[in-house]
Amino acid sequence: MSRVFKWLKGLLFENLGWKLLSLAIAVALWALVASEPELVTLVTVSLEYKNLPDDMLMSAEPVSQVLLELRGPSGELRGLGEGSLHPAVVLDMSDLQPGVRTFPIDEGSVKLPRGVHLVRANPSEARFEFDRRLKRIVPVRVRLIGEGQNGYVVAYQSVQPPELQIEGPTRKVSRIADVVTDPVDVSSVWGSSEFRVNAFVEDPYVRFLSSPQVVVTVTMKKK
Numbered sequence: 001m002s003r004v005f006k007w008l009k010g011l012l013f014e015n016l017g018w019k020l021l022s023l024a025i026a027v028a029l030w031a032l033v034a035s036e037p038e039l040v041t042l043v044t045v046s047l048e049y050k051n052l053p054d055d056m057l058m059s060a061e062p063v064s065q066v067l068l069e070l071r072g073p074s075g076e077l078r079g080l081g082e083g084s085l086h087p088a089v090v091l092d093m094s095d096l097q098p099g100v101r102t103f104p105i106d107e108g109s110v111k112l113p114r115g116v117h118l119v120r121a122n123p124s125e126a127r128f129e130f131d132r133r134l135k136r137i138v139p140v141r142v143r144l145i146g147e148g149q150n151g152y153v154v155a156y157q158s159v160q161p162p163e164l165q166i167e168g169p170t171r172k173v174s175r176i177a178d179v180v181t182d183p184v185d186v187s188s189v190w191g192s193s194e195f196r197v198n199a200f201v202e203d204p205y206v207r208f209l210s211s212p213q214v215v216v217t218v219t220m221k222k223k
Contacts, residue, residue, distance in 0.1 A: 039074045040119065042067060045087055047126060051094040059169035059205055060129035066105055072116035087112050091126065098170075102127045131169035135209065139163050140199050141178045142216050146187025152220040154186065160215045164199055168206035176206060184216050192219040 044067050066089050070077065088111045091103045103109065105121040112118065140159050147154055164179055179199040186193075199212040 038071055039077050040069060040071045041077045042069055043087055044068075045089055048088055048090045049093050050090055051092055053093070053096055055133050056093075056096050056098075056130050057133050057169045057205070058128055059131040059172060062128045063123060063126045066126070067122040068110065069119040069121070070112065070116050071119050072113075076113055076115050087116070089121070096130050098131050100127060100129050131171055133167065134170040134173040135165060135167045136173050136176075137163050137165050138176055139178045140214055141180050143181050143183050144186055144218070145183045146185045148223070149187040150190065151223055152186075152190050153223055154218060155221040156192075156217075156219040158217045160217075164212065164214075165209040166201060166206050167209050168203065172203050172205050176201065176203065179208075179212075181214060181216060184218065186218055186220060189218060189220050192217065194218075 044065055046065055047063060068087060068089075070087065089105055089109055090111055091109055103126045105124055105126060107118050110118050110121065140162055142157055142159050144154060144157070159181070166173060166176065166179065179201050181199050182197040184195045184197060195216045195218070196213060197216060199208070199214055201208065201212075
């Protein structure tokens with residue numbers, strides 16, 4: 001017992017002056033923070049996501065920004081947006097299945113500095129549409145303009161590569177029969193000419209997995 005008593009005595013009274021000073025500083029800081037008036041402010045933040053499965057893609061335009069109404073000490077609110085004090089809405093997208101899913105925007109999904117609280121979010125929910133990722137090879141269709149304007153017509157045309165690989169949400173990729181080149185103007189062409197142009201896919205949720213540039217070869221003949 002005497003050893004325990006000595007140990008407790010040393011723990012309590014060793015460097016007593018420094019301990020009392022630390023306690024006084026802590027109390028002063030608490031009193032300073034506690035005396036700060038509480039204010040309310042509005043902050044616009046972007047949505048952030050985590051744990052989105054690799055085989056899933058968004059197939060519709062989601063909400064991109066949220067207006068947060070926040071309450072907290074004036075000192076904390078003035079420092080919002082600086083370093084680690086930046087508020088954020090982070091949505092956990094684990095265990096997703098294809099289809100529509102709605103995520104609540106509440107204190108569970110809003111990251112805030114200590115002492116700052118969420119009053120409300122506008123919108124209070126974010127709705128997303130998800131689909132499986134699909135890759136597909138589709139043909140390239142050449143778009144020619146100006147044929148016949150100089151008395152010549154197309155005798156032969158080719159495109160290299162003749163196919164390109166695209167990727168996107170399954171339902172959107174499945175609807176695409178081909179991709180189309182930028183217009184190739186042959187109104188002043190006679191003989192054979194080559195054109196380097198880009199192919200285009202209309203759906204913004206579908207992308208090319210390689211360069212969309214192709215080479216179009218056109219041979220013209222007199223009518």
